Each structure stands twice: as structure tokens, then as C-alpha cells.
Amino acid sequence: MVKAIQQLRDAGIHPTAQRVAVAERLRTMEGHPTADEVLHAVRQTYPTISRATVYNALALFADHGVVHKRTLREGTTVYDLRSEPHHHMIDEETGVIHDVPWDALHVVGVDELTDFDVLEYQVVIRGRLHRS
Amino acid sequence: MVKAIQQLRDAGIHPTAQRVAVAERLRTMEGHPTADEVLHAVRQTYPTISRATVYNALALFADHGVVHKRTLREGTTVYDLRSEPHHHMIDEETGVIHDVPWDALHVVGVDELTDFDVLEYQVVIRGRLHRS
């Protein structure tokens, strides 16, 4: 609770009760939830919160770097809870998104791209997770 | 016309009039059109074609490798008309998707990923195109 409030303040976000509830819940979630998954999770502790508020909160968090908005799944936007850069692997069978550590891959040639300013980049892999 | 029919046959797709019309139109399109953009383009030459038919045709084409379905833009799926592999740069301001030649970047370490089978990968860059 205190941590979540501090996290929002540090990011320059006014910590309302609803936003704190969302931030709190995000800390306990894993993977790459959609906005609706966050909405339903938050409603377990804050049943009256509205859809628009959760969507607004997530958009605000993304603007302030608390989470990252990602276009990785078809039909819906997912929120990436990890702040450190990393790559992604999307399982073709299940659609599940897995993180790939930043250091596992190295992209050569980004600095030589002169046509545009690179703000961010990542490798997106489509594949299949090994059953092990 | 003949070329489009041949392209579909080569891919193992039964070339109906509607599918040929879609394939024909795709050959004249540039960039990364959405299904609805393809629909409206095709209707210029085939005004009675239905939405479902264009969506079905594109899904079929994607299944047979004629085009690639890509999740790069928020809220909608785009179809990639180029068959050779390449990377993508998404302009943060305009949302326009640009192709980056495969040879412009080199990803090191993909072969060493042992947790999963890699079917395909690409670098996705977010940035800003230089005005020049």
C-alpha cells in the first residue's frame, strides 16, 4: 500500500484510491495482463471501480513509465509490468507471451540506422515452448 | 489477373472470382494495409464483395503464406505483403509502419535459445522518421 503510493508519487502521478488499488494489484500480477484482466483483478479488492477508471489509470501509468503498453497479442493490448528492457517470445500454439532476457540476444546494426531516431527496440520471436 | 490466379494456385488456394479480386488488389497496394483497407480497395473493382469474404480470403492467404498477418498496430491487425523476411520500425508520432531490410540488422544469440523452438523472429523498433 505504502509502496504503491510511493511508486505513483515517484512517477509524478497523483495517488487516488482507485489508482493505488490498480497499482497494488499490478504488483501481484504476473505475465502480460490485458486491461480487462487488470479490471477484473482489481474488482476483487475494489468491486465498484469502473472500467473507464482502470483504462485511464493504465494509460496514465504507461505515460509515466510505470508499465509499458505493448502490441503483442491479436485483438488486445497487453501491459508489460517489467520496467527493464527485454525481448518477447510468443507461443504460436497458446498465444502466451514469454519474456526473453535482454542479454540473451544482441542486435547488431541499430546504431547504423540513419533514416530515423530509435527510441526503443526489441526482438519479437514466434515459436513454441519446449515441453520439458 | 493471370498472375494472381497462378499465385493462388501455386499456394494451393482454389482461385474463386472474389479471391482473385483480392489478390489482384493486394498486388497494387503498398505498406501494411488493414483488412478493412483491403475491403474498401477491393470494392472499387468488385463493389458487391462482402466483408466476410475479404476477411476469409486474407485469413486463407495468410495460412498459405501468400501474405503475413502481423500484430504491429494497436487495435487492428495488418497484412504484410512482402514475403521476404524483414524488420519493422513503427513511427511513434504517425503510427506508420516502415520496413527495415533484413540485412540492416543482425540478431546474435537466437540459435542459443534452448527453451523453445524459434519459428520466426524480427526486430521491432519504435522511433521517429527523420524529416529530410
Added chain:
DNA sequence: GTCGTATTTAGACGCTATCTAAACATGGAC
């Protein structure tokens, strides 16, 4: 030509996300 299958069609439906207008809360000035 006849039959069975594949395809197309218009419209209904579902889902994700945004917008709207009203209600509500909050922080600062006094």
C-alpha cells in the same frame, strides 16, 4: 444434368476500447 461440397452473402453478434455528461472528491486561497 444431379448431387454434395465449398463458397459467398448480409446482417447479427461479441469484444475491446473510448467517449460523454453528470456526480463526486480534492487541494488551495481566504
Added chain:
DNA sequence: GTCCATGTTTAGATAGCGTCTAAATACGAC
């Protein structure tokens, strides 16, 4: 503390993209 201006939340309406459905149509094999 009270007042006001501003920021926030809310429920429901709305919009956009995509899929589904059932009926009509076209097609290939025989």
C-alpha cells in the same frame, strides 16, 4: 472551516474491428 476551481470517477452509450450464422449461390465430380 468554507468556497471555488480543477481533477477524477462513474455508468452507460458509442465506435471500431472482427467473427459467426443461416440462407443463397456456385462449383466440381460423376
